[in-house]
Amino acid sequence: MRQPCSNRVGADHVIDYTQEDFTRRGERYDVVIDVVGKSSFGRTVRCLRANGRYILGNPSLSGMFRGAWLTAVSDKQIIWEAASYQPEDARLLMALIEAGRIKIVIDRRYPLADTTVAHRYVEAGHKQGHVVITVAQDREI
Ligand SMILES: NC(=O)c1ccc[n+]([C@@H]2O[C@H](COP(=O)([O-])OP(=O)(O)OC[C@H]3O[C@@H](n4cnc5c(N)ncnc54)[C@H](OP(=O)(O)O)[C@@H]3O)[C@@H](O)[C@H]2O)c1
Known part of the structure; x- marks a missing residue:
């Protein structure tokens, strides 16, 4: 079995979503970041502490509407944002990576010719x- 990448990037504690639902542990969280968009909106909101934040990396339309409403009427903040694809953002990310402030986990590498396999x-x-x-260094793209 592969080591979860959350361990490799330094998580102190890991909950395996296939074994346990973090919203049903009876714990309260200051911040929940759902990168993959699979958490239950209602249950996640209920396990936030006062002034808690719920960050949606892949928000559904209903999540955005419910989030905007909840942010307006409660002490919770539901936050989502689309990534920016500007060259200066790429340069900032590169600088942070080179400075060791962002750890990158690379799962697999494929040559350009195997892009279809990589997509699959x-x-x-x-x-x-x-x-x-x-991409081979001598290759024009
Ligand atoms: N907001 C933005 O601007 C923006 C930009 C880019 C991407 N995104 C979003 O970011 C998300 C992540 O993208 P990605 O391409 O890096 O990854 P991905 O391929 O969508 O996700 C793969 C990972 O998610 C885990 N996973 C699957 N179901 C899960 C669940 N129910 N609970 C916890 N983990 C689960 C998988 O673990 P297992 O292998 O163990 O199942 C795997 O490690 C996507 O949903 C994408 O739409 C947002």
């Missing part, structure tokens, strides 16, 4: 971290 792997929804396409 990503679309299966179980990659851990990033999948990289390697």
Whole structure:
């Protein structure tokens, strides 16, 4: 079995979602970040502490509406944002990575010719971290 990448990036405690639902542990959280968009909106909100934050990396339309309403009428904040794809953002990310302030987990690398295979792997929804396409240095893209 692969080591969960949350361990590799330094998590103190890991809950395996296939074994246990974090919203049913009776615990309260200051911040929940749902990167993959699979958490139950209602149950997650109920396990936030006062002034808690719920960050949606892949929000559904209903999650955005419910989130906007809840943020307006309660002490909770539901936050979502689309990533920016500006060159200066890429440069900032690169600087943070080079400075060791962001740890990158690379799951697999594929040569450019195997991009279709790489896509299939990503679309299966179980990659851990990033999948990289390697382009030969002497190749024009
Ligand atoms: N907001 C933005 O601007 C923005 C930009 C880019 C991407 N996104 C979103 O970010 C998300 C992550 O994208 P990605 O391509 O890196 O990953 P992904 O392929 O969507 O997710 C793969 C990972 O999610 C885990 N996973 C699957 N179901 C889960 C669940 N119910 N609970 C916890 N973990 C679960 C898988 O673990 P197992 O293998 O163990 O199942 C695997 O490690 C996507 O939903 C994408 O839409 C948002």
